[in-house]
Amino acid sequence: MNAINQSGWKPEMQPAGEGAAPATHTGNRALMLGEPLIFEIGDSATTGVDLAEVPAGENRLAGLARTAPIGLPGLSEPETVRHYTRLSRQNYAIDLGLFPLGSCTMKHNPRLNEKVARLPGFADVHPLQPVDTVQGALAVINELAFWLIDLTGMHGVAMSPKAGAHGELCGILCIKAALEARGEHDRRVILVPESAHGTNPATAAFAGFKVEDIPATPEGRVDLGALKARLGPDVAGVMITNPNTCGLFERDMKAISDAVHAAGGYVYCDGANFNAIVGRVRPGDLGIDAMHINLHKTFSTPHGGGGPGSGPVVLSKALSPYGPLPFTERHADGHITLVEEETVGDRHPDSFGRMTAFHGQMGMFTRALAYILSHGADGLRQVAEDAVLNANYVLRSLADTLDAPFADSGPCMHEALFSDAGLAEGFSTLDIAKGLIDEGYHPMTVYFPLVVHGAMLVEPTETESKAALDQFIGAVKAVAARAKAGDASLKSAPHFAPRRRLDETLAARKPVLAWQEPAA
Amino acid sequence: MRYLPLTPSDREAMLATIGAASIDDLFADVPAEARLDGPIAGLPLHASELAVERHMLALARRNTVAGEVPFFLGCGAYRHHVPASVDHLIQRGEFLTAYTPYQPEIAQGTLQMLFEFQSQVARLFGMDVANASMYDGSTACWEAITMARRITRRGKAVLSGGLHPHYVSVARTMAKYTGDVLDTRLPSLAAEPDTDALIAAIDGETSCVVVQYPDILGRIGDLSALAEACRANKTLLIAVVTEPVALGAIRSPGEMGADIVVGEGQALGVGLQFGGPYVGLFACKQQYVRQMPGRLCGETVDAEGKRGFVLTLSTREQHIRREKATSNICTNSGLCALAFSIHMTLLGEKGLRGLAAINHQAACAAADRLATVPGVELVTPAFFNEFTLRLPQEARPVVRTLAERGVLAGVSLGRLYPGEAALERGLVVAVTETTTTGDVEALATALQEVLA
Numbered sequence: 015m016n017a018i019n020q021s022g023w024k025p026e027m028q029p030a031g032e033g034a035a036p037a038t039h040t041g042n043r044a045l046m047l048g049e050p051l052i053f054e055i056g057d058s059a060t061t062g063v064d065l066a067e068v069p070a071g072e073n074r075l076a077g078l079a080r081t082a083p084i085g086l087p088g089l090s091e092p093e094t095v096r097h098y099t100r101l102s103r104q105n106y107a108i109d110l111g112l113f114p115l116g117s118c119t120m121k122h123n124p125r126l127n128e129k130v131a132r133l134p135g136f137a138d139v140h141p142l143q144p145v146d147t148v149q150g151a152l153a154v155i156n157e158l159a160f161w162l163i164d165l166t167g168m169h170g171v172a173m174s175p176k177a178g179a180h181g182e183l184c185g186i187l188c189i190k191a192a193l194e195a196r197g198e199h200d201r202r203v204i205l206v207p208e209s210a211h212g213t214n215p216a217t218a219a220f221a222g223f224k225v226e227d228i229p230a231t232p233e234g235r236v237d238l239g240a241l242k243a244r245l246g247p248d249v250a251g252v253m254i255t256n257p258n259t260c261g262l263f264e265r266d267m268k269a270i271s272d273a274v275h276a277a278g279g280y281v282y283c284d285g286a287n288f289n290a291i292v293g294r295v296r297p298g299d300l301g302i303d304a305m306h307i308n309l310h311k312t313f314s315t316p317h318g319g320g321g322p323g324s325g326p327v328v329l330s331k332a333l334s335p336y337g338p339l340p341f342t343e344r345h346a347d348g349h350i351t352l353v354e355e356e357t358v359g360d361r362h363p364d365s366f367g368r369m370t371a372f373h374g375q376m377g378m379f380t381r382a383l384a385y386i387l388s389h390g391a392d393g394l395r396q397v398a399e400d401a402v403l404n405a406n407y408v409l410r411s412l413a414d415t416l417d418a419p420f421a422d423s424g425p426c427m428h429e430a431l432f433s434d435a436g437l438a439e440g441f442s443t444l445d446i447a448k449g450l451i452d453e454g455y456h457p458m459t460v461y462f463p464l465v466v467h468g469a470m471l472v473e474p475t476e477t478e479s480k481a482a483l484d485q486f487i488g489a490v491k492a493v494a495a496r497a498k499a500g501d502a503s504l505k506s507a508p509h510f511a512p513r514r515r516l517d518e519t520l521a522a523r524k525p526v527l528a529w530q531e532p533a534a
Numbered sequence: 535m536r537y538l539p540l541t542p543s544d545r546e547a548m549l550a551t552i553g554a555a556s557i558d559d560l561f562a563d564v565p566a567e568a569r570l571d572g573p574i575a576g577l578p579l580h581a582s583e584l585a586v587e588r589h590m591l592a593l594a595r596r597n598t599v600a601g602e603v604p605f606f607l608g609c610g611a612y613r614h615h616v617p618a619s620v621d622h623l624i625q626r627g628e629f630l631t632a633y634t635p636y637q638p639e640i641a642q643g644t645l646q647m648l649f650e651f652q653s654q655v656a657r658l659f660g661m662d663v664a665n666a667s668m669y670d671g672s673t674a675c676w677e678a679i680t681m682a683r684r685i686t687r688r689g690k691a692v693l694s695g696g697l698h699p700h701y702v703s704v705a706r707t708m709a710k711y712t713g714d715v716l717d718t719r720l721p722s723l724a725a726e727p728d729t730d731a732l733i734a735a736i737d738g739e740t741s742c743v744v745v746q747y748p749d750i751l752g753r754i755g756d757l758s759a760l761a762e763a764c765r766a767n768k769t770l771l772i773a774v775v776t777e778p779v780a781l782g783a784i785r786s787p788g789e790m791g792a793d794i795v796v797g798e799g800q801a802l803g804v805g806l807q808f809g810g811p812y813v814g815l816f817a818c819k820q821q822y823v824r825q826m827p828g829r830l831c832g833e834t835v836d837a838e839g840k841r842g843f844v845l846t847l848s849t850r851e852q853h854i855r856r857e858k859a860t861s862n863i864c865t866n867s868g869l870c871a872l873a874f875s876i877h878m879t880l881l882g883e884k885g886l887r888g889l890a891a892i893n894h895q896a897a898c899a900a901a902d903r904l905a906t907v908p909g910v911e912l913v914t915p916a917f918f919n920e921f922t923l924r925l926p927q928e929a930r931p932v933v934r935t936l937a938e939r940g941v942l943a944g945v946s947l948g949r950l951y952p953g954e955a956a957l958e959r960g961l962v963v964a965v966t967e968t969t970t971t972g973d974v975e976a977l978a979t980a981l982q983e984v985l986a
Contacts, residue, residue, distance in 0.1 A: 051877050052650050053933045056828075061885035063617055065967075068891040074898055076754050076916035079786045080887070085657045088882010093618050098647070098876055102628035107641035110628030115636075122537055123631050126583050132621070135594025140607040141809030143598065144937045150596030151808045157593075159557045164576045176669035176810065177865040179852070214851035220863035221711045263563040276950070294561060298569045311863065314537075318624075318869025320634035320643035320666070320812030320829065355703065355952060367707030371610055371672035371700035371798075372809025384590055384843035390575035399557045400540050406560055406771045407548045425552075425560040430867045451640055456633070479539035480548060483596055507838065511639035514837035518638075521834035521846040525823065529653040 019221025036057040046512065049100040053529045056087025062094050067213035067469035075495070092445065094097065094186060107454045112478055112486050114408075116429045116459035116471025117211065117259055119142070119289045119311035122329040126388065127381035136380050145352055151376060152350040156342045158383045162307060162326055165386075165394070167298025170334035173341065174374035178286060181306025181325025182217040182253070184369060188304055189251050189280045190221055191336035201250035207236055209260055209463040214253045214284060223250060230465060233423040234260035234431075238269055240444060245277035255284035256300070257291065257427035258465040259471070261405065265534045271301025280304070280333065286313045289424070290402055290428035300363045305331040309375070315380035326368060335364040340373055341343035379415050392532035400476035401428040404483060408472050415494045417468055438500035443468035448515065451508040535580055572674045577930050588699050596857055600806060600942065604973035608920045608944040608964025609750060610671065610698050610776045611809065612801040613803055613887075617913075620803050621946065633867070634829075638844045644868065645843035648831040651875040659773075659876075660788020661817035666816025666829040666845075668863065671798025672704045675744065675774050677816065677827040677861055678796045682742035684768040684860070686827050689714055690739040694723035696749025696948035699778060699950045707745075715739070720951065723913050723924055729757035729905050732764040742770040742794075748780055750950070751913065751962060752920035761791025770794060777801055778815070779912040779966075780918040782890030794818045802881075803873030813870035823851060829860030836916055857949055889967060895920035897965040900974045904963065913960070920964040922947075924986065930962040932984055941980045958963045 041048055073079055087347075089097060106113070139151055149463035159171045172188075175181040186204070193201050203217040207228045215225040229240040237255060252274055257262045264270065271281045283297055283305040289312040291297075297305050309315045309324040318322075330339055330520065339362070340354045353361050355368070389397060402425070409430035413421050417435035420426070434443045447457035459471040476481060496504045508514065554560055561569065573579065600613050607613070624630065628643060632776070635641030635648075647664045655664035661770045668674040674680075693702055693716055694881075702718055709716050717735055719728065730977035731742050743764055750755045757773060764771040773787030775797035777798075783854045787795045799813040800806075818826060847878065852859040881889060897919040909926035923944075925932060930948035937943070947960035965974070 032846040034770040043564070049646070051646065051653075056879065056882060058831045058883035061888070063618075063885045064879035064893060065885060068895050069805065070891075071896060073783075074916050075784050075894070076756065078754055078756060080781070080783055080785050082785075082789065084749045084781075084786075084883050084886070086654060086878060086881075086883040086886060088885055091617070091619055091880065094876065094880050095623065098623045098629075098872075099626065101643040101646055102626040104625070104640075104646070105628040105638040113631075113633065115633055118633055120631075120633060124537060126586060128625060128630075130587060130590040133591060133594040134599045134601060135591075135597040135983060137805050137807055138600045138614070139597045139614075139691070139808045140600055140605070140806050140942070141611055141645045142607055142609055142949060143600075143942060143944075145599035146934070146935050146939050147942070148594040151580070153593050160575060165574060169709070176673065177863075179862045179864045180673070180676045180842070181668060187707070187711060201685075205863045211862050211864075212851075212853035212856045212859070213862050215857035216855070216859040219857035219859075219864050222713065253542045262562075265563045265565065268568065271887035291564070293574050294563050294570055294670075295568050296570065296574075299577075307863075308850060316869065317633045317639070318631045318633040319629055319647075319872065320868030321865040322669070322813075322870055323865040324811070333665050339703075354697075368700060368958065369673075369707060370664070370670060370704060370810075371698065375810040376808035377811050378592065384586050385585045386577070387581050389535065389537070389978065391575075391577040393538070393580040394577070395570075395573055396538055399560075400538055401674060402560050403545060403548055403557060403954050406552045406554070424563050425554070447637065448639070450639065453589070454652070455647070456640065457637055460872075476538055478542040480541075482539075508639050509884065512641045513840060513842040516638045516836045516842045517834045518846065519846050520592060522849075523831040524832075525847060527649075527652055527823065527830055527832040527846075528656045534583050 023225055025075060031497055047100050049097060052087045052089060052097065056089045056118035058086065059082060060090060061089040062091040111454060112474065113456045114458045114472045114474050115456060116473040117138050117286055119473060120479035121314055121315040121475040123314055124385060127384045130384045131380045132471050152342050152352065154379050154383055155373065156344050156350055157380050161386050162328055163352055166293060166328045167296030168328035168433060169331040170329045170337060172337040173327065174338055174370050175306065175325040175372055176375055177212040177321060178306055178325045179217060181327045182213055183334055184327045185221065185282045185304030185306060186190060186217055186221045187366045188336040189282065192280065192333055193250055195364060197402040200248060203249045205244060205249060205252045207254065209258055209465045210253060210255055211284060211286060218253060233440055234262050234420040235264055236266065236270060238266045241270060242273050249277060249279045249287060251260055251280035251282055253282040253284060255287060257287045261429040261431050262420060262423055263427055267300040275301065278429035284312060287428060290398055292398045293391065293396045298436050303333050309378045309382040314385045315378045315381040322375060322378065324375035336366050338367060338369045339365050396474050401533060404474040408474055408487060412490055415491050429471055429473035431466060432470040433466045437497045441497040443470055444506050446470065446493055447499055449496060450489060450508040452510050453489040455489060493534045561971040589910050596819055599962050603940050603942055605942045606963045606965065606977060607942055608782050609962055610798060612777055612964060612966060613774045613806055613968050614779065614801055614966050616805060616877060617880050618802055620873055624873050628874055631867065635845060638842060642842060645831050647872055647875060648886040649833065650833060651871045654875060654878050655815050656817050658778060660786030661816045662820035663823050664815065665826055666818035666831050667867040668816050668828055670812040670814045671776055671865060672701045672816030674796040674816045675701045676705050676708050677793045679742060679744065680829065681716060681794065681825050682772060685822055686741040686768065686770060688739050688741040690717060690741060691742045692717045692732055692735045692740055694732055694745040695719040696744045696751065696753065697744055697774060698750050701774065701970040708917045709738055715784055720954060721751060723957065725913065725915050729755055729760050732760055736763055736767050736769055740767065740769045744772045744774060746774040746776065748777060748918050748920065751922040753914050754784055754916050754918060757787060757792060769837060779893060782886035783894050783918060792818040799874040801876035804870050811867060813867040813874055816851065828863050828866055892967045896969055897921060900965045903974050903978050907978055909985055919939055919966055920962060923961045923963060924961045925961055928958045936980055937983050939980050941977055943977055
């Protein structure tokens with residue numbers, strides 16, 4: 015039974031004007047509770063922990079004992095719990111509703127994952143314990159690495175990158191190291207499609223490459239002919255997102271890879287959209303040399319309001335020797351060792367080195383492994399199928415409501431792309447987004463990808479029921495109708511969120527980035 | 535499958551709406567040779583919650599849990615007691631399952647928390663502003679070096695031998711590709727940090743000096759003279775703090791003249807977690823804010839004049855600036871920043887100072903006790919909660935033997951600096967409020983027996 019709200023119940027709203035809600039003494043509105051800053055309600059004498067008193071006496075602090083006040087407010091435990099609980103209620107979250115943020119894969123975060131990550135055997139283990147005392151932790155890394163390789167059909171995997179962009183950097187450094195090993199120092203150019211995530215060009219530039227655009231075809235895919243024409247002895251490789259950010263599978267991916275390889279370059283794939291193909295397509299079969307996997311997208315680890323993520327990078331045979339330290343090695347007797355700096359000389363001489371302290375995002379590995387084992391081979395395939403089905407259902411259901419520039423380019427993958435064409439004069443994508451907030455949704459990704467005017471990128475994910483999608487589709491239709499009719503009240507949406515539209519220009523012009531005591 | 539709400543009849547109805555005969559039609563753009571016809575080989579089929587939990591528990595049991603044995607490891611990751619309410623609050627779905635606050639009207643919870651976090655970090659470090667977090671201390675340290683390069687337009691960074699070797703290693707990896715020059719040195723088993731050598735290394739090409747405080751051996755030294763030497767040469771002083779609890783007891787790097795302070799926030803709220811996820815702290819003086827990496831949360835007002843918070847100064851960032859961004863960082867460490875911030879709020883200034891005092895006192899007592907073990911010598915006369923011992927023999931095998939006896943004795947410098955004979959007898963021991971006198975006695979006794 016997954017029908018929600020079949021009775022047609024709606025929250026009742028006070029009409030404006032006569033009988034409008036009165037002002038309240040506190041400024042709160044029942045469950046809409048404002049909350050001051052900790053600096054405004056706490057003080058330096060209050061603490062929410064019980065600590066033994068230490069008699070002041072001798073210290074060994076080299077004469078550097080802290081004397082000046084730090085200015086850190088404290089709250090008692092009940093005040094602390096209330097403060098953060100109140101703050102939490104001003105957030106939208108997957109747990110509250112559909113979160114169709116394109117390219118972000120906001121799927122349900124299973125609580126089993128949270129439970130296993132908190133087992134003391136994982137949560138309370140130090141990264142520098144002797145390896146004999148952390149065989150279980152190393153086994154988690156090793157097992158997850160094995161399944162990531164299996165699912166992608168690649169040769170190796172670098173587990174330590176901390177997030178997607180860090181994974182991109184890992185892949186690009188592998189390419190650079192491989193080129194240097196070949197003595198090809200003149201390959202300075204990385205080709206990136208205009209529709210790429212901003213991290214792609216930023217990563218390539220960080221590693222010292224020159225970034226050039228790859229042209230797209232009118233149907234929203236890489237222009238293979240133009241790409242081939244640009245390849246040459248100065249090109250180090252390409253960074254391609256597949257499925258791409260227009261929501262389309264790059265049909266020519268294998269041909270692209272072959273052409274890049276023939277010209278002496280490498281193929282980096284941005285794996286942010288792996289959810290669309292997991293269990294159905296192996297990137298290794300498409301000739302890809304490196305691809306990061308956002309465990310916080312495809313493999314359901316929580317986004318946490320902006321991290322922590324985790325970005326393991328699967329590597330082809332050609333790039334595997336250059337991957338970063340440390341990594342695990344499983345021996346015939348089942349014992350697992352860590353290859354760190356000390357052993358690198360003989361075991362992994364071409365590694366480009368270390369990218370982060372310790373071993374990567376262990377807490378994300380345990381969650382992702384629990385997720386992979388929960389779904390299994392059949393479940394993961396179903397994940398991709400349902401994600402793609404849900405996105406196509408949204409695309410076709412809204413194709414008469416919003417302009418879908420690539421609707422004729424074939425089925426979409428896990429996300430559906432719309433533009434702002436057809437809205438009334440003066441109305442924009444932003445208004446649709448803010449109107450959806452009033453309808454109880456987090457908006458889709460807006461103004462990305464840049465190749466579409468006023469882009470709206472909808473990624474429902476596989477964890478939404480048909481009833482939930484139908485309700486969302488209804489909401490988009492209602493808001494779009496207001497935008498087409500020129501409903502002025504939409505321009506000032508959201509009306510019902512904890513805040514109205516916020517002045518971002520003011521924030522940037524006069525940055526206030528830390529709390530200051532008000533002038534007396 | 536418990537995470538998938540669509541029913542077979544839903545799927546049929548939806549395919550009909552789409553106008554597709556089967557799900558395979560939706561994958562028509564995938565070339566036939568790349569399509570898998572059935573479930574991927576090797577991976578078992580789906581499993582129940584109970585079965586998965588059993589598997590994970592079996593793996594977890596193969597690790598020695600820090601809290602179950604006498605435990606003395608530090609070196610960039612510290613075991614502190616985390617109040618129960620911290621983990622309860624970060625598991626609220628509205629925090630746990632939210633995205634980066636790109637729609638500020640419905641993300642004020644995360645945004646206000648980030649503003650409070652930034653303010654706490656800035657004050658703790660004695661800086662004007664802090665960002666909304668980085669991946670961890672090691673990557674924050676490298677980002678600080680690149681920031682100093684952008685500000686000074688010089689390409690050489692001088693790194694203290696007291697800087698965590700993994701942090702040095704990360705910088706070395708990155709510098710190979712960016713062209714930055716790193717002037718590095720090893721630590722020595724000396725009582726004092728290498729301040730004089732760092733001052734001597736500053737020249738006209740030096741963008742920054744990077745110094746850890748307290749350093750990898752646990753030593754603390756006044757940064758004022760170094761800051762003065764940096765200022766005189768228009769070089770930036772970057773201080774790295776891997777144990778933020780220390781700043782409840784000792785002066786902040788900002789008070790001593792640091793320009794950028796970065797660190798690892800794991801010690802507060804986050805837990806050991808075998809090395810990650812952790813939370814990178816990044817703070818600097820106001821004048822450098824536009825060269826900072828990462829996300830920044832700022833105060834503003836909404837259309838009705840109500841105070842609210844937004845991500846701001848995003849013209850530094852990759853999603854706007856693309857290849858000209860100050861960093862490629864996107865996702866950072868929001869939930870760990872929340873854990874840090876809640877723990878810091880529970881402590882408050884009073885609690886932080888009290889906690890630091892307990893740590894320091896316990897460490898002093900432990901250092902004195904361990905120094906009575908025949909042949910063992912305390913290398914570091916001044917320290918916060920972590921100190922270095924010189925053993926009469928190579929420390930790494932001793933640590934392994936002690937682990938077999940159920941005592942996690944500390945971090946041997948041989949683990950961190952393999953092949954460095956001058957350091958191989960060094961053992962770095964961390965003591966926190968979680969360490970009991972019984973733990974110290976157990977270590978002292980076992981160490982004496984192993985060394986005998």
